[in-house]
Amino acid sequence: MRLVFAGTPEVAVPSLDALIASQRHEVVAVVTRPDAPAGRGRHLVASPVAERAEEAGIEVLKPRHPRDGDFQARLREIDPDCCPVVAYGALLPKSALDIPRHGWVNLHFSLLPAWRGAAPVQHAILAGDEMTGATTFRIDEGLDSGPVFGVVTEAVRPTDTSGDLLTRLAFAGAGLLSATMDGIEDEALYPQPQPADGVSLAPKINVEDAELDWAAPAMRVDRVVRGCAPAPGAWTVFRGERLKVMSVAPAADRTDLTPGELAVSKNAVHAGTGSHAVELLWVQAQGKKPMKAADWARGVRIAAAERLGG
Structure with a gap:
């Protein structure tokens, strides 16, 4: 044809x-x-x-x-x-x-x-x-x-x-x-009507839709990060500026953090959610290149009880 x-x-x-x-x-x-x-x-x-x-x-x-x-x-x-x-x-x-x-x-x-x-x-x-x-x-x-x-x-x-x-x-x-x-x-394929049941809608994901809600369960935070990657990119607020969260991993063994609360160790950064914590893997601060979250945390010198979110 x-x-x-x-x-x-x-x-x-x-x-x-x-x-x-x-x-x-x-x-x-x-x-x-x-x-x-x-x-x-x-x-x-x-x-x-x-x-x-x-x-x-x-x-x-x-x-x-x-x-x-x-x-x-x-x-x-x-x-x-x-x-x-x-x-x-x-x-x-x-x-x-x-x-x-x-x-x-x-x-x-x-x-x-x-x-x-x-x-x-x-x-x-x-x-x-x-x-x-x-x-x-x-x-x-x-x-x-x-x-x-x-x-x-x-x-x-x-x-x-x-x-x-x-x-x-x-x-x-x-x-x-x-x-x-x-x-x-070949005239071997004829279209069939879609079923009336099971319809769902998928509107465009805007930047506003990609803001992370740290009070949501860890599973939801993970889905938003993955679903919005690479665009528009999940984000949160840290010290009044946007921080893009590029990847996370569940940390079910950490339930001691409140939503958005940060905990930094030598090689890891954890953030609290509405359930258990997630580990931040890669982030991107405004005007910066993507970097490992542990490197970012060392650079900004996170204080005790600092948190993510507006």
Whole structure:
């Protein structure tokens, strides 16, 4: 089939690579978000998907919004059979959805109808899910509500960050998306409606959502740290400034600390929670590079009974 691939971040690149490598399909163009400012100089930078497409000599379309008339006119000229999508980052209007004969097929990183929305992997970790996966479905005008072509499952490991889990799902999902394109072309795969039960939502995780509540149980603190890594990054307040908490480990043997209270030994830093303590492993103070928590503690000379939190 003639494919127009839509995607933007690094997590979409494995799927683009899989479709480029396919012997059955031709990626004739890529749709991605416009160049965005990045780095200290805030220079405009192309998306990872745009960079990969340009390396492969594929036409790149960067509409400000997919409802733009010029973009839709060009898409009609290209005349794709199907538009596979991975983390494109913009809502598709019906006028665009109707252009490819087989529609737009999205790879979503959850087992739908669970975790519809922008941050399914983060919410799976925050909720303590033991199993997740990826789903291919035909996009409709709802929020990740279209009929499903296929799924692949993936266990959530106890130490997974959202970055770890998303990386695995990106590669597993690439194979699923490629197989879905094969099944559509063979007319052997037909999408099935999502069940009405089991719907949950996964809105974007903002910086405010990533603030640690030290009165919560240690399990919750651990999930927020892992679920918000690498972005937006879990954080707390220490001496009136934000401190990013990059990784922790449960310390069930320490129940002597009140929520947020710090205890420093030669090689370890512990913080109290609403249950038992956690050991701080890596932190990042404002304006500093990430460092081991023990090195940070030695540098700031934590006093007795000092604590984390506002």
